Amino acid sequence: MLKSSPFHSRTAPLMQADQWRRWAGYRAVSAYEMTHDREYLALRNACVLIDVSPLCKYHITGKDSLSFLNRLVTRDVSKCSIGGMLYTPWCNSQGKIIDDGTIAHLSENTYRLTSAEPNLRWLEDNAIGMEVKIQDVSEEIAALALQGPKSRDLLMTLTDAPLASLKYYRFVNTSIAGVPVMISRTGYTGDLGFEIWLESSQASTEAVWDALIQAGRAFALQPAGIWALDVARIEAGLIMLDIDYTPANKAMIDGQTSTPLELGLDWAISWNKGNFVGRKALLAEKQQGSSVTLVGLEIDHKEFERQHNQLALIAPYPFTAWRTMLPLAFEGKQIGYATCGVWSPTLKKYIAFGHLQSQFAINGTIVTIDLDVDRYRRPFNAKVTKLPFFNPARKKDVL
Amino acid sequence: MNNHKYDAIVIGGGHNGLVNAAYLAKAGKQVLVLERRHTVGGATITEEVYPGFKYLIASYLISLLRSEVIQELELARHGLEIMPLESTFVPLLDGNYLADWPDHDATKHEISRHSKRDAEAYDEYSRTMRRLALAVRPLLDLIPPDPTSVTPNDLATMAKVKGTLSGLRKDDFYLLARLMTMSAGDFLDEWFESTPLKGTKATSGIIGTFMGPRTPGTGYVLLHHYIGDIDGVFRAWGFARGGTGGLSQAIASAARSLGVEIKVNSPVAQVIVKNGVATGVALENGDEYFADIIVSNADAKRTFLKLVDSKNLPDDFINDIKRFRISSPACKVNLALDGLPEFTSLPKGKEALLRGSIEIAPSIDYLERAYDDAKYGGWSRKPFMDALIPSLLDPGMAPPGKHIMSMFVEYASSDLEGGWNEEKKAEFLDVVIDTLAEYAPNLKNIILHKHIMTPWDLENTFGLTAGHIFHGELSLQQLFFLRPSPQWSNYRTPIQNFYMCGSSTHPGGCITGAPGRNAAMAILEDRP
C-alpha cells in the first residue's frame, strides 16, 4: 500500500537488511547496508546519494505568484532572483509554524515550493482572490540529494554546467545522461552538496541514477538512507517537522505548537517586506521575547562513559539518532525538553536539540538530561551551545 | 402475590437496566430485574433467527460504551471481548470506491484518488472532531444540571461543564457552537469537496435520527458518534464477540455475580404508586413486587404514558413526554449467505475491506433523497445502509463457509402510511436487497434466508416506542438538561423513589451504559 519512489527499481536491489521506513506515504530507506556507519562516513568524507523524492513539491505560477508567496512565507521571496532558492518556514495567523521547505525561482512568475507535509489545501486557501495557479507536482518530480565533499567533483564529470562557481542556494538547468535536470546547491546535511531534480519517469530516473553511480565509483559514492541523513542534519542544526516541532495544523493543543522565533529561525523572518501570515503575532513575540528557545546541547559523554565503565560496560552511544522527547531540568526542575540526540562521529560528541525556557537558553548553561545507564536512569549534565554543531566552510565555498 | 421486598426493582433488562442493577448491587442493594422478553439485552442482542446463523437483529457495533463500565463491572472477566472494526468501504456505482483504512497513509492514498485537497483536509477534520469530542466527552459522565437552578449540586455541576468547555481552544469553542446548530451536510461542505467522502462522513450525522443530512442539528449527532473510543482510540467502532448480545450477556453475568436477580418473561404492567411514592410493580400476570427504589429502563413514553397512571404525574410533565420526538426511520436487515457478496467496485487485493463497515452512502444528495422519500410516511427508494459481515470477524456467527450480513437501513418511517404489515415488510426488504445487489450483483444468488426488523417490529419485539433505536431523537431540543424533559433530566421523576435509567435520559441512545451508570449514581445519592 505504500507508494514506491521513482528510484525504487534502483534502490530496492541495494537493500541489504530490509531497513525500510515510511516517509510521507512512501517506502524510504533507513540504511542500505546492515549498519549506516559507512553511509554517514561517506557523507562527511566522500559523497552519498540519497533519494529524497517523497518531498512534497508544488509549482506556483501566475501573475500574483510572488505576492502570494510573500504573503505565505516568512522570508522575502522578492530577494530571490531567477536561478535562486531560499529556505523558509511558514506559519498560521497565530505565528505558529506549519511547515518549512525551499522555494526555487524557476522563471518569471514561476516558483517551486517544497515541503515535508502535503500543503495543497493550505496553499489554495491562502491564494484566494489571487491570480496564481498551484499545482501539486510531488509525483511528477523525482529528487536526489548528492551530498558530501566530493559531490561537486563527481557532478562536474557528468555535466558542463558551471558547478564550480555555483553558489550556495543557486541552481542551474543542465542534463545528466541526456536527461534534463535542475541541479541546486542545496541539501539537508550542512555539507557541500547538491540536489538534483528531474521528471519522475522510470527511463529518466534510471538513467540519472546509473550515471551518478557509475561516475561515483571514482569518488567513493555511497547510496545512503535516512539514518545517515539524520545524524548529519542534527550536526548541522537543521530542524525536522514532527520531530523538533509539531506543525500547527497537526497540534491538538496550543502547547504543542512552535514559532519560527522559538526554533531559532529569526533570520528567516523578513519584517519589512510587508504583511505575511502570522506577522502580527510574530512581531509581538519578537518584542516580548520568546518563552522557549531552541539550543544545542552537548551531553557530558565522559560521565556517560564513566558510569557505564563502572558497571563494566562499554558506553552505548546512540549511532542512530533518538527521536523522543526527554525532559531537561535545571536544579531538579524541568525547564524544557530535548527532541532528538545522537553521537556525532565527526565531532566525537554526544549532541542533542533542546527546547529551553528562554532564560536558560544561554551558552554555557548546564542543564540535566535523564539517560539510561543499563537498568538505571541517571541525570547527566548537558551544556547549552549554539546551533549548528558543525558548519564546514566547504558548505558554501566556490572554486 | 410475592411479598419478598427488594431494595430496588429495575423494569427492563436492556443493557442500561443491567448496568444500573449491577451498580446498585455493587453498592450493596438487593436488586431485581424484570424483563418482558425471554432474554435480557433489549436492543443489545444477538439472536439465532435462522438455525446456525446468529443475527444482529438490532444493534451491531460498539463504540460509545464507557470504559468505566467495562472496568468497574469487570466485563472482560465476564466474557466481553471487543474487536476493533478496521475499515470503511464505500462502493460506488461508477466502478470506483472510497475506503478508510486503519492506517493514515493508506487512507490518505485512497482519498487522494478523489481529491488531494480532501486527503489533507481529512487529517485536520479528524483531529478537530477528536478535539471537540474529547472536550464534550466528560459531559457524558455528568448528571445533567438544571442551568436555571441555584442548588449547590446544580451549580457545582454547571461549574464542571464550564470547566470542561473552557479547556477548549477558542477557535474550537466557536466551531463547537456552530457544529451544534448546523446540519452535518453544511458542516462537511465546509471541509471537503469530494462527493463520496462527504456522503460517508455524513452518515454519522443521520444514524438513528429521522433527519436528513441537511437538517440542522445533525451536526451534533455527527459529533455524538465521535465520542466513542476503544482503547483510547477515538471514533473506533468495535464488534463484540458473539455480537452485541455478547455484551449484554457479559453485563448480565457481572450483575448476577454481584447478586442481582434477573427474571425474564416478566412484563411489568404498572408501577405501583402510593401517595406520590413508587412502592412496587405489578406484572401483566398480576404478580406484584415491592421495593424502595423502582427504576425504569423502558423509554420515556412507555414509562410515563403506559406504565404509570397519569394521575400520578403533573400535566406539564406529561405534555413534555408526549411531545418528546420519537418517530423512527431505522430498520435492520440480516441475511444468511452461502458465500461472500462480490462488490463490483472492490479491487482485487483489497478484500480485507469486507471485514469492516460497508456503507451505501455515495453522496449527501443520495442520503437526503433517501430522507425525502421517507419523510411523509414512506420509505427510501434507494436507502442508506451501514452493512457489516460479522462472520468475517467472528466465525462463530455462522456455520463454516457461510456468512451473515447485517445491514442497518434508513429510512423507513415508523409512521408508514397505511401502517406496517407483513406485505409492506417484504416489499421494503426487497427494496433493500435490490439496492445492495446493484453494488454486489451476486447477492441474490447467495441468500439463504433474509430477515427484516422494521420500526414496527422493533416496537413489538423490544418495546421501543415507534421502534426508536435511541429511545427518542438525539436532537438538541431533547438532549442533556432537556432529556427527556427539562427539570427531570437527572434520572429522577415527578414520582418519589421512581427513576429512569434508559436511553431516553442523558446522554441518550447507543450502547454506552452511561444512562444506567449515571442513574445508579443519582439513585445512590438519594438513597446511599
Ligand SMILES: Cc1cc2nc3c(=O)[nH]c(=O)nc-3n(C[C@H](O)[C@H](O)[C@H](O)COP(=O)(O)OP(=O)(O)OC[C@H]3O[C@@H](n4cnc5c(N)ncnc54)[C@H](O)[C@@H]3O)c2cc1C
Ligand atoms: C436496529 C437498531 C440498531 C442499533 N445499532 C446500534 C449500534 O450499532 N451501536 C450502538 O451503540 N447502538 C445501536 N443501537 C441503539 C442501542 O441498541 C440502544 O440505544 C440501546 O440498546 C438501548 O439500551 P437501553 O438499555 O437503554 O434500552 P433497551 O435496549 O430498549 O432496553 C429496554 C428493555 O426494557 C424491556 N422492557 C420494556 N418495557 C418493559 C416492561 N413493561 N416490562 C419489562 N421489561 C420491559 C425491553 O424488553 C428491553 O429489554 C441500535 C438500536 C436498534 C434498535
